[in-house]
Amino acid sequence: MAVYDVMDNAETIQFEGNKVGILISHGFTGTTQSMKPLAEAYAKEGYTVICPRLAGHGTSPEDMENSTEQDWIQSIEEGYHWLKDRCEIIFAVGLSMGGTLALYISETFEDIKGVIPMNAAIEIPEMERLPSETEDRYIDAIGSDIKKEGVEELAYQKTPVQAITALSRLMENVKRRLNGVHCPIMLFVSDEDHVVPPSNAELIFDKVFxxxxxxxxxxxxxxxxxxxxxxxxIIERSLEFFQMYAQAKNS
Known part of the structure; x- marks a missing residue:
């Protein structure tokens, strides 16, 4: 079995703080680098934070090609259990597929006190068609869809088609179980998004309980x-969200 080196700035991020834990998930083909500003801001407020490097990510596209949605779920569940050992209250936060995984965690564990999906993916018709339309192993990169000039996301330069099939299964699974989300939810959605259709936010909003x-x-x-x-x-509003619902659950 091949062993892959982890890219610089793609490692799991961990901060030990108080009894309120924040579980953060990065997105599909991306790395923890995209979530580092949030992780550091939350830790500065005293929260215990973990942003796991998802299996197959932050190494090489060949590594990701051999990972599945179950591997990504295992990565984020390990982060949840790390927080569970240290914290009394846990929130879930995620970007893109990370938002999908944050929803999955909220569907699966009833003790999640709130969830913040950011441009979360549960339905990407254009991407879901790709595996049946191409014989190529890889397609072009989907990372660094950023408006701000001079900012780059640390992400793969090509996307494994096999992993897109796994992403489609994950999205379908999470979409089917959205009525299992009962905790408070704050959805962030970019009005202009070239990867995930902004309509995903409305779909999630309508289906969660x-x-x-x-x-x-x-x-x-x-x-x-x-x-x-x-x-x-995002940092300001999410910190307000944590403060509001952590206090509400403690009262």
Whole structure:
């Protein structure tokens, strides 16, 4: 079995803090680098934070080609259990497929106190058609959809077609179980996104069973909003979300 080196700045991010834990997930073909500003901002407020490097990510496209949605789920569940050993309250946050995984965690574990999907993917018709339309092993990269000039996402330079099939299975699984999300939810959606159709946010909003739910529109960012112009807004609003619902559950 091949062993792959992990890219610089793609390693799992961990900060030990108080009894409120934040589970963060990066996106499809991306790395923890895209979520580092959020992880550091949350840790600065005293939260315990983990952003796992998802299996097959942050190494090579050949490594990702051999990983499946079950491997990605295992990566994020390991992060959840790491927090569970240390924290009394856990929130889930994710970008793109990371948002899909954050929803999965919220569907699976009833003790999740709130979830923040950012440009989360549950339906990408154009991408889902690709495996049946191409005989190629790889297609062009989908990373670095960022409006802000001079900012690059650390992501693969090509996308394994086999992994797209796994992503499609994950999205279908999560979409089917959205009524299992009952915790508060704040959805961030970029009005202009060249990877995930913004309509995904409305689909999620309509199907979750959360009593408290909200959509926040990002008017000045593309898909990788965590590295884009609206980064400060995302950090500010998510910190408010944690404070509100951590206090509510403690009262």
């Amino acid at each position: 959360s009593e408290h739910k909200e959509i926040v529109h990002l008017e000045n960012s593309y898909h990788v909003a965590t590295l884009d112009y609206d980064q400060d807004l």
